[in-house]
Amino acid sequence: MFFLPAEDPYGEDDLVISATDIVTGYTCEYAVMRRLDALTGRIEVEPVKDAMLRVVTDLGTRHETEVLESLRPRGVYEVQASGRLSRTALLARHEDTLAALAGDHGVIYQASFFDGSFHGAADFLVREQDGSWAVHDTKLARSAKAPALMQLAAYADQLETAGVKVHPEAVLILGSGQRSSHALSDLLPGYRHARMHLSALLHDHLDDEDPAGWGDTRWTACLTCAECKAAIAANDDLMLIGGMNRTRRARLIAAGTDTMHGFASTDFLGGDRIQDTLYEQARLQCGMGNEAGTINGVSFRFIVPHTLSRIPQADPGDIFFDFEGDPLYQDPATKEWGLEYLFGLLEHGPRGGTRFTAFTAHDYAAEKQALIDFITHVKQQVKEHPGLHIYHYASYEVTALRRLAARHGVMSAEVEWLVEAGILFDLYEIVKTSLMISDRSLSIKKLEPLYMDGHRTGTATALDSITQYADYRAADENGDTGTAESIFGDILAYNEYDCLSTMKLRDWLQGLPIGQ
Numbered sequence: 001m002f003f004l005p006a007e008d009p010y011g012e013d014d015l016v017i018s019a020t021d022i023v024t025g026y027t028c029e030y031a032v033m034r035r036l037d038a039l040t041g042r043i044e045v046e047p048v049k050d051a052m053l054r055v056v057t058d059l060g061t062r063h064e065t066e067v068l069e070s071l072r073p074r075g076v077y078e079v080q081a082s083g084r085l086s087r088t089a090l091l092a093r094h095e096d097t098l099a100a101l102a103g104d105h106g107v108i109y110q111a112s113f114f115d116g117s118f119h120g121a122a123d124f125l126v127r128e129q130d131g132s133w134a135v136h137d138t139k140l141a142r143s144a145k146a147p148a149l150m151q152l153a154a155y156a157d158q159l160e161t162a163g164v165k166v167h168p169e170a171v172l173i174l175g176s177g178q179r180s181s182h183a184l185s186d187l188l189p190g191y192r193h194a195r196m197h198l199s200a201l202l203h204d205h206l207d208d209e210d211p212a213g214w215g216d217t218r219w220t221a222c223l224t225c226a227e228c229k230a231a232i233a234a235n236d237d238l239m240l241i242g243g244m245n246r247t248r249r250a251r252l253i254a255a256g257t258d259t260m261h262g263f264a265s266t267d268f269l270g271g272d273r274i275q276d277t278l279y280e281q282a283r284l285q286c287g288m289g290n291e292a293g294t295i296n297g298v299s300f301r302f303i304v305p306h307t308l309s310r311i312p313q314a315d316p317g318d319i320f321f322d323f324e325g326d327p328l329y330q331d332p333a334t335k336e337w338g339l340e341y342l343f344g345l346l347e348h349g350p351r352g353g354t355r356f357t358a359f360t361a362h363d364y365a366a367e368k369q370a371l372i373d374f375i376t377h378v379k380q381q382v383k384e385h386p387g388l389h390i391y392h393y394a395s396y397e398v399t400a401l402r403r404l405a406a407r408h409g410v411m412s413a414e415v416e417w418l419v420e421a422g423i424l425f426d427l428y429e430i431v432k433t434s435l436m437i438s439d440r441s442l443s444i445k446k447l448e449p450l451y452m453d454g455h456r457t458g459t460a461t462a463l464d465s466i467t468q469y470a471d472y473r474a475a476d477e478n479g480d481t482g483t484a485e486s487i488f489g490d491i492l493a494y495n496e497y498d499c500l501s502t503m504k505l506r507d508w509l510q511g512l513p514i515g516q
Contacts, residue, residue, distance in 0.1 A: 001035055004087050019120040019154040023147040025198040029219035031227040033205050033212035042211045051467040064138045067173055074106030090114040101164055113158035122155035134167035140175040153191035156184050177335045236260050241282045242440035261286050284438045296449035299438040307434040311510055317385020320346040321392045322498040323400050326469050331364050340400055343374045346499035356496045368408040375411045391506050393444045394428040444501055451508035465491055
């Protein structure tokens with residue numbers, strides 16, 4: 001989105017939107033209004049360093065480059081970007097694209113379009129046997145999603161407007177290498193409506209004096225993007241309440257309550273069980289609840305305390321388990337996504353204290369071996385300590401073990417034995433049914449002030465570990481062994497801390513008076 005000086009010297013500047021703006025507006029109109037506010041100077045936007053976005057962008061560029069190289073034999077014409085957003089430059093690239101389409105090229109790369117109010121660049125236009133042009137776009141996603149399809153439609157619409165013969169199907173080239181074809185007759189009507197609707201909203205908002213207001217019914221809000229999350233926090237929105245969903249929020253707003261503190265201050269008990277729970281959660285988060293205790297600024301109260309008794313009796317052989325995975329890894333041979341590169345286990349040492357064991361893998365062959373080694377280790381420990389349990393937090397560990405057994409065709413029976421025999425024990429299931437805390441999230445990191453002595457340093461979140469692992473792989477591929485070892489050392493320390501946190505959580509839960 002940008003402004004161009006009007007062709008009429010006395011006219012207003014022209015607002016030009018992109019396919020990205022239309023796609024964003026399809027999912028969150030509020031975010032696009034805020035983008036316009038920043039463009040007009042109504043709000044100041046500080047640049048945000050997003051390490052995850054950097055990693056994903058690099059992978060997307062690599063995927064696009066691989067597709068480009070595969071198309072070279074068909075004769076590729078590359079539309080050169082000048083980097084300028086002047087009307088003259090945009091029109092020149094548009095004309096360059098149309099001239100290339102009229103030539104004898106088989107593929108146009110970065111085809112540039114400009115119609116006065118829209119600007120965009122298509123990844124690939126591919127000439128079909130009948131002389132028509134098909135829009136192809138690369139996406140890292142494993143399946144076709146509505147926003148990506150809308151982007152295909154945007155470029156097809158530009159081709160049709162220019163009088164170019166357009167192939168009736170557009171193609172997404174997914175991160176797996178699969179090609180997903182989609183009929184433009186299904187996509188174009190929705191796209192054209194979305195563009196017209198967003199353009200009307202933007203021009204309407206241009207006449208406003210103030211920035212886009214949170215809760216303004218002229219536009220929708222997704223409640224999940226960065227802009228919405230910032231507004232939720234700034235406006236004490238109901239979505240701050242742990243367990244709140246879009247439907248419940250809408251009902252409460254319709255009833256006249258649109259803030260967390262407003263909800264907590266009103267006697268809403270006696271509605272239904274879910275609403276009563278949300279009410280108690282809001283009161284606890286606002287410091288108005290009947291808490292059982294407060295430790296390091298985090299309050300807690302019991303919901304169904306007897307579920308704490310389901311925690312098994314401690315055993316000297318107990319294992320505290322946590323995976324580290326890279327969802328952005330792609331196996332070169334199978335094109336399958338995802339790698340579990342670290343199986344972390346914390347156990348009691350033979351002479352007191354704890355012992356941390358890590359089974360690591362940086363490709364699928366090593367991942368298979370890590371799974372075998374992990375299961376072999378567990379079976380030996382069970383033989384020595386028949387009463388042990390493997391504690392983890394949330395369902396990821398069970399899901400990942402099953403996925404790995406299926407992927408590699410090994411240890412399926414052993415994994416099912418661990419699950420069915422109840423050896424794998426999910427502490428999250430205990431926490432969510434027995435406790436309420438003064439935070440909207442029940443992630444283990446939000447619980448840690450209740451039972452951990454210190455604070456996390458270095459790698460602190462799962463997203464941090466993903467970006468750190470990307471940096472590790474880059475350093476390793478570049479031969480920078482020292483940097484690679486240092487980064488992976490931080491990841492190992494993060495994983496060990498997660499395992500220790502799981503152990504301390506188990507101990508704390510068992511020590512609660514209500515659970516004895």
